Amino acid sequence: MISLTSSSSFFGPNVVVEGRRNPQYPSFRSVRPLTISASCASTVERPGSHIATGTSSLYEVLGIRMEATCLEIKTAYRRLARVVHPDVVVARGQRGQASADEFLKIHEAYSTLSDPEKRADYDRRLFERQWQANSRFTMSSSSSNSGFSSFRPRKWETDQCW
Amino acid sequence: MAEQAYTVASDSENTGEEKSSSTLPEIAIGIDIGTSQCSVAVWNGSQVELLKNTRNQKMMRSYVTYKDDIPSGGVSNQLSNEHEMLSGAAIFNMKRLVGRVDTDPVVHACKSLPFLVQTLDIGVRPFIAALVNNAWRSTTPEEVMAIFLVELRAMAELQLKRPIRHVVLTIPVSFGRFQLTRIERACAMAGLHVLRLMPEPTAVALLYAQQQQQTTHDNMGSGSEKIALIFNMGAGYTDVAVTATAGGVSQIRALAGSAIGGEDLLQNMMHYLLPNADTLFSSHSINEIKAMGLLRVATQDAIHKLSTQTSVPINLDLGNGSKINKVLHRQEFEEVNRKVFEKCETLVTQCLHDAKVEIEDVNDVIVVGGCSYIPKVKDLVTSACKRKELYKGMNPLEAAVCGAALEGAVASGISDPFGNLDLLTIQIATLAIGIRADGGNFIPIIPRNTTMPARKEMTFTTAHDNQTEALIVVYEGEGQKVEENHLLGYFKIVGIPPAPKGAPEISVCMDVDASNVLRVFAGVVQLGSYQPAMPFMEVRMPTVDDGHGWCAEALNRAYGSTLDLVSVQKKI
Numbered sequence: 001m002i003s004l005t006s007s008s009s010f011f012g013p014n015v016v017v018e019g020r021r022n023p024q025y026p027s028f029r030s031v032r033p034l035t036i037s038a039s040c041a042s043t044v045e046r047p048g049s050h051i052a053t054g055t056s057s058l059y060e061v062l063g064i065r066m067e068a069t070c071l072e073i074k075t076a077y078r079r080l081a082r083v084v085h086p087d088v089v090v091a092r093g094q095r096g097q098a099s100a101d102e103f104l105k106i107h108e109a110y111s112t113l114s115d116p117e118k119r120a121d122y123d124r125r126l127f128e129r130q131w132q133a134n135s136r137f138t139m140s141s142s143s144s145n146s147g148f149s150s151f152r153p154r155k156w157e158t159d160q161c162w
Numbered sequence: 163m164a165e166q167a168y169t170v171a172s173d174s175e176n177t178g179e180e181k182s183s184s185t186l187p188e189i190a191i192g193i194d195i196g197t198s199q200c201s202v203a204v205w206n207g208s209q210v211e212l213l214k215n216t217r218n219q220k221m222m223r224s225y226v227t228y229k230d231d232i233p234s235g236g237v238s239n240q241l242s243n244e245h246e247m248l249s250g251a252a253i254f255n256m257k258r259l260v261g262r263v264d265t266d267p268v269v270h271a272c273k274s275l276p277f278l279v280q281t282l283d284i285g286v287r288p289f290i291a292a293l294v295n296n297a298w299r300s301t302t303p304e305e306v307m308a309i310f311l312v313e314l315r316a317m318a319e320l321q322l323k324r325p326i327r328h329v330v331l332t333i334p335v336s337f338g339r340f341q342l343t344r345i346e347r348a349c350a351m352a353g354l355h356v357l358r359l360m361p362e363p364t365a366v367a368l369l370y371a372q373q374q375q376q377t378t379h380d381n382m383g384s385g386s387e388k389i390a391l392i393f394n395m396g397a398g399y400t401d402v403a404v405t406a407t408a409g410g411v412s413q414i415r416a417l418a419g420s421a422i423g424g425e426d427l428l429q430n431m432m433h434y435l436l437p438n439a440d441t442l443f444s445s446h447s448i449n450e451i452k453a454m455g456l457l458r459v460a461t462q463d464a465i466h467k468l469s470t471q472t473s474v475p476i477n478l479d480l481g482n483g484s485k486i487n488k489v490l491h492r493q494e495f496e497e498v499n500r501k502v503f504e505k506c507e508t509l510v511t512q513c514l515h516d517a518k519v520e521i522e523d524v525n526d527v528i529v530v531g532g533c534s535y536i537p538k539v540k541d542l543v544t545s546a547c548k549r550k551e552l553y554k555g556m557n558p559l560e561a562a563v564c565g566a567a568l569e570g571a572v573a574s575g576i577s578d579p580f581g582n583l584d585l586l587t588i589q590i591a592t593l594a595i596g597i598r599a600d601g602g603n604f605i606p607i608i609p610r611n612t613t614m615p616a617r618k619e620m621t622f623t624t625a626h627d628n629q630t631e632a633l634i635v636v637y638e639g640e641g642q643k644v645e646e647n648h649l650l651g652y653f654k655i656v657g658i659p660p661a662p663k664g665a666p667e668i669s670v671c672m673d674v675d676a677s678n679v680l681r682v683f684a685g686v687v688q689l690g691s692y693q694p695a696m697p698f699m700e701v702r703m704p705t706v707d708d709g710h711g712w713c714a715e716a717l718n719r720a721y722g723s724t725l726d727l728v729s730v731q732k733k734i
Contacts, residue, residue: 074387078411085586086615086676091575100615100675107613 057126058109066123070114077110189574190328190357191318192365192566195307197257197398197425198532200224200236201563202314204322205571205583210564213321221559222314223247225254226306228292228299237313248276248455250293250448253306255425257334258398260303260348261341263711264288268421274429274443276451276458285711293451304344308351315352329354330570332362332562334399335419335592338638338648339680339704357573359678361592363392363403364414365565366530366556368587370405371412372568373555376582378409389415389519390526390553393510393543394562395533397424402509404517404524410584416517416611417592418509424465424533427499431461434498435476435486442482453480460486468492469535496538503542510546516611521548530558589614595672595680597622598635598644599727607672610640614678619671621687625726628660632668633725634684635717636703649714650680651705654725657696658686668727680704 059066062076082088084106089099112118191204191213199221202213212220215237223236228251247254255275262269264281269288272279278298280289290306291298318326333345342359349356360368370390387408394401401419405412433439436457443450460478467474468490478486496503514521527547533539535558544552557564571578572585590613596606599622608618624632632655639647658666667687674680685698706713 071387074408078409078413081411081588082409082584082586085588087573088586090676091573093575103615103676104617111613 058113058122061105061109062113068113073110073113077106077114080106188324188326188328189576190330190570191322191326192330192332192563192568192570193311193314194332194362194365194563194566195257195310196224196396196532197255197423198224198396199559200310200314201560202318203560203563203567204318205567205576208578208580209582210567212560212563213318215317223254224256224310225252226309227252228294228301230294233309235310235313237310237317248451248458250277250446250451253277253290253292253301255398256303256306256310258421258425259288259290260307261338261344262288265711271426271429274432274440274454276454278446285713285715293448296448304348304351307345307348311349311352311354315354327353327355328357328570328574330358330360330566330573331356332365332566333359334421335361335363335401335403335417336399336421337361338593339650340648340706342678343704358569360566360569360587361401361403361417361419361589362396362399362531362562363394363401363417363419364405364412364587364589365563365569366392366394366528366561367403367405367407367412367414367565368568368585369556369561369565370526370528370553371407371410371585371587372582374407375410375584388525389523390528391510391514391524391543391547392528392530393506393534393539394531395423395506395529395539396531397533399423400506400509400531400533402513404513404519410581411586411588413588413613414590415519416513416515417590418513418516419592420505420509422502422505423531426502427465427495427533427536428458428462430498430502431465431490431495432457434494435461435488435490436480436484442484449482453482453484456480457486464490465495465536468495469537492537499538503538506539507542507546510543514547526553527551528553528556528561530556530561532559534558589676589678591616591674593638593648594640595636595638595650595674597670597727598633598637599729601625601723601726602644604637604639604642604644604647605729607670608674612674614674615676617671617673619669621730622668622670622727623664623730624658624661624666624668625663625723625728627663629663629666629725630658630660631656631725632658632727633717633721634670634682634699634727635714636682644714649706649711650703651682651701652713652717653682653684653699653701653705655684655686655696655699659688664728667730 059068062073062080064072064076068076081103084099084102086100086103112122189205191202194201201221203210204213214220215222225247226233226235227239227247246252255272258268259272259279263285264287265283265285269279269281273281277293278289278291280291287302289300290302291300293299315326329349331345331349333342345359346356367390370392374388387406389404389406392403392405398421399419400422401417403417404415406415407413436442439457443454456478457480460476464474464476473489473491476486476488476490480486524547527543527549529540529543529552540552544550568583568585569587572583577583590611591608592610594606594610595608596604599605605620607620608616612618622632633652634655635644635652636650637644637647638650641647655668658668669685669687671683672680673683680703682701682703683698686696
């Protein structure tokens with residue numbers, strides 16, 4: 001079976017996080033004449049990395065509560081699309097490329113949360129992460145930015161054995 | 163008759179950059195160039211208005227007649243009768259020919275038209291010619307469309323009393339990217355800049371979204387989500403869309419389309435009435451063309467009549483010894499075209515399936531297009547959707563062009579104080595885009611019906627030990643094998659570090675922006691290295707020009723599988 005990897009080694013800041021790729025790795029965004037924008041490159045979030053980086057949950061991306069109903073998710077998605085969709089931004093006379101990244105992020109959040117199965121899976125992982133982050137905090141104060149990988153559930157299990 | 167203003171404003175196929183940078187005080191017009199008819203509409207400040215030609219027509223025939231040296235199209239020209247269009251001098255049905263190669267079955271079906279369509283069946287563009295002073299004068303689909311667009315533009319400029327530069331055009335769902343570049347080329351030849359190419363049913367969806375928004379405004383309602391199925395069957399193409407609309411935002415959930423339409427119904431009937439039609443008309447002599455024209459007009463007329471009556475008499479003398487005297491019944495018409503109607507049903511069910519929508523959840527079923535007058539077409543959609551009633555709020559012939567005009571106004575940044583332009587369409591990819599890998603297989607990277615803008619990445623690896631180069635061949639389509647799909651372009655990745663097969667990591671990323679511009683990125687991912695040895699590639703597609711049917715074969719012959727790639731399963 002062929003499955004898509006949703007991460008983007010061409011665009012994402014995750015290259016730094018993972019520490020195995022050059023931070024100055026060419027960002028294709030910035031090569032394009034119309035898309036040169038530092039904020040543009042930095043707003044690109046590896047879709048699956050919300051958990052790993054802990055910046056914001058998909059709920060936060062859409063600006064909704066974790067208990068949000070399916071209708072609320074759809075409404076929030078549409079409301080945000082009305083603001084950040086490249087068509088809207090271009091029609092307002094602004095540049096649309098940066099907003100494409102923002103829209104991609106919002107759409108990614110929407111497509112995960114609007115699918116009951118994917119949402120349940122995401123919620124579980126999100127819960128695990130929060131719980132684990134909390135317990136790590138009480139156990140040791142060593143959690144820092146350098147330890148992203150150790151936030152992953154599997155790592156935590158090995159920590160527990162130790 | 164005035165000579166055509168035939169200006170070539172731009173030879174650039176890369177119109178995407180301009181889309182995002184230009185500020186647009188002028189309102190873009192909407193154009194629907196149908197296989198058989200076309201129309202123009204514009205937002206007039208408070209609503210969408212269809213423009214009329216000097217003969218007060220809103221719907222104009224899509225054809226160009228070549229007489230002496232001056233071609234003239236159906237916008238300005240008035241034919242004395244239908245037969246004049248079928249004398250060999252008029253070229254029509256260009257939407258079925260544009261951007262297609264001579265191995266395409268749709269092109270072959272066009273060979274029975276009363277002008278010259280010659281094929282060599284080698285994957286190059288077909289030879290098209292009109293009969294002028296007893297000689298076949300060659301032309302191209304783009305040229306015919308451009309002449310036509312020049313007339314439409316002149317008509318609009320006359321009425322709106324301003325220069326027209328920006329347009330939104332409707333296109334069939336099944337059009338590939340190469341065909342879209344041909345349409346853009348025709349527009350550029352006519353001095354028009356394409357702001358957006360909109361799949362026809364999504365234009366209808368936009369009109370529906372606006373109508374729903376007006377209704378909820380009136381009711382002060384909360385604007386709950388409404389799901390509509392749109393079935394659009396014209397002369398050349400049949401398209402289906404499922405759209406979810408709320409608060410002026412229409413989310414296109416799925417699209418399906420095929421190059422079947424009224425033209426197929428007509429040709430099937432012509433062959434039914436005159437079984438040896440193909441051999442009779444094979445040499446395109448002047449008498450044959452005349453007979454072909456007579457048959458075409460009579461058959462078309464009969465089909466039109468069968469929409470309102472159950473039988474129609476046909477009495478026709480083709481002048482070459484063959485006579486047709488027959489009463490044609492509606493059941494016969496439906497039986498002869500059974501396959502076409504079955505295909506229509508398949509499109510509806512496929513679209514519903516792809517949209518993951520249950521038929522019970524569909525609020526409205528909209529049937530538009532020239533063929534929507536055919537009882538069987540209405541029946542098949544209503545029964546496929548388990549409905550009794552179809553949506554009534556739209557003119558079936560004008561819906562698409564009205565949607566295009568709305569999009570033109572929205573994309574031009576026009577706002578309406580009553581909120582009638584607070585609209586947004588979230589489009590999806592009509593065809594999958596991917597590359598050749600795993601030995602001649604098509605590996606989609608952006609699947610069909612993916613929301614745009616879209617960006618997807620996949621990892622591949624080498625097929626041979628110490629393979630240092632890899633060929634990235636980009637295709638578009640639905641077939642599992644690359645031969646079934648359309649070639650968009652190709653490039654080579656070099657400098658892969660020598661390693662056992664399967665070890666190097668080659669990343670291919672595809673990015674489609676909201677203006678539907680495709681960029682392909684590819685390169686070697688260097689593990690543990692802080693200095694990427696080889697720059698990545700960024701290629702805007704399509705890069706192939708005419709003769710792309712040939713191109714894929716040549717690539718295969720020259721390289722075979724030596725520069726193959728293998729897809730890598732995601733490590734979970």
